[in-house]
Amino acid sequence: MSTLAFTLTDSATMLRRNVKHQIRYASVTIMLIGMPLVFLLLFVYVFGGQLGTGLDGTHTGRSAYLAYVTPGILIMTVASAALGTALSVASDMTEGIVARFRTMSISRGAVLTGHVLGTLIQTVLGLVVVGGVAVAIGFRSDAAALKWLAALGILLLFGLALTWLSTALGLAAKSVETASNTPLFLTILPFLGSGFVPTDSMPTGMRQFAEYQPFTPVTETVRKLLNGGAVGHSAMEAIAWSVGITIAAYLWSIHLYNNRPIR
């Protein structure tokens, strides 16, 4: 009981530390949220008119593409925020203060949990900003509040998975530079799925990869929740992927943290 209480208190203390870092290093948060924002505007205003005509459905053109791409961009927002964790964890590990934490009688995972919770706050902030801009440029959804909440839940659960994965990659990196490059694939994966174009427009090999990688069921679930349509088994797949990645990446992170040589 008291061990659990201490773990929670210590994680909250570390979260406060990370939030202070984010506020003082606001340029990082702005960059991480700006990236999906640029992709949203780029894809809607540059490619959107053309891409929208290729979609099935009653609406065509730019507004149809905006409706299609917004869920993909929201996933990218989640991935982008997660990406920052590798960087902040890796640079934290080069600081002497982490060695101090390890000589103190505090819960071992608290440092990492603080980073992950901090990123989730950034993720929510990013989703609000990017979602807000999408609405401002014409995205409309007639989904009920419950479906919006369900979409947010799916996005955050997937965000948790990607953030722990990014944490592990940050710990595994030999340098801060490596840590900033390794998780870049997370922002590429929405392209190699159903984030920007339907997978059935892709060549066979590409399509098979796209249909079976974790970003696709998450994108599809969010898309169905916001744009209407039966969610089907994609929600179960999205949840299974998220939980699976979270558990594996959490265990990997804790293992790396405990066995890490001192600088």
Added chain:
Amino acid sequence: MKSAATAAIQVSGLTKSFGDHLVLDGIDLSVAEGSIFSLLGPNGAGKTTVVQILSTLIPADAGNMSVAGHDVTTDPHGVRSAIGVTGQFSAVDNLLTGRENLRLIADLLHLGRAAGRRRVAELLDRFDLTDAAAKPVSTYSGGMRRRLDLAMTLVGTPRMIFLDEPTTGLDPRSRHTMWDSIRGLVRDGVTIFLTTQYLDEADELADQIAVLDQGRIVAEGTPAELKRRIPGGHIELQFPTLPALDSAARLLQAASRDEDSLTLQVPGDGSVAALRELLGQLEDAAIDVENLSIHTPDLDDVFFAVTGHPSTRDSDLQKADA
């Protein structure tokens, strides 16, 4: 404060290798409660590794170690709750202010809001950081950073403190401030395990010194004991001419002579009485002295005697078990 019966640190047969490289080759140590123990050695001797093992940062390959009554291997949490560590590199958060750094530690130690604030204010004042408390640590000077670092180590009032090269890279004034802080801690009854590569620092602060070289303790004792183990002090006399040197050498039987530099080394502690007697003898014999210098043994002599010359290692300088 000192009690011979209780040891704050007890280490026997500590061994550690990194890959093929044997860093610690069977170390035995005993540190009395309430004392300052200094582990002295050159860079790469393994000092930091000893601190890292005793502060539970890395595991040992072999050996029995207890710190503040807790076994390091089986009860690392017990050790962590009793110790404070100030490492070689400043363990502070550069993005936070000085006060926030101290609060962070107070929160992690679950001191409680009111008690935590009191302790933080007390430490800021004690380490002369109150004026800089609201500034980010990234703007601090090296000396301020070390002071904050030590203050963070003290938030939980640990009974046992590890200081790994606490003054490396500090200017002389900051070094003396740090020394005063360390002495203040011992007055409060804290046990200090200090590593240093500075002989004067160990000489200045330590009750007990162990010299670490290439993973082994090559000498151990109080500063005075260590100094006694090396050839004693001497007075060096330089003469203008060879005949003067010859007559002085005949007069002072115990002296050793060097014809090239026209000098004589006369054993002696350099006290005023000894000097007066020596100069009196020379004056009575009408021998001209061109130059005189007094050489008292310091820890540098010990250090070079025990680490610089392998031949002396097997003599009485080495103390395998202390």
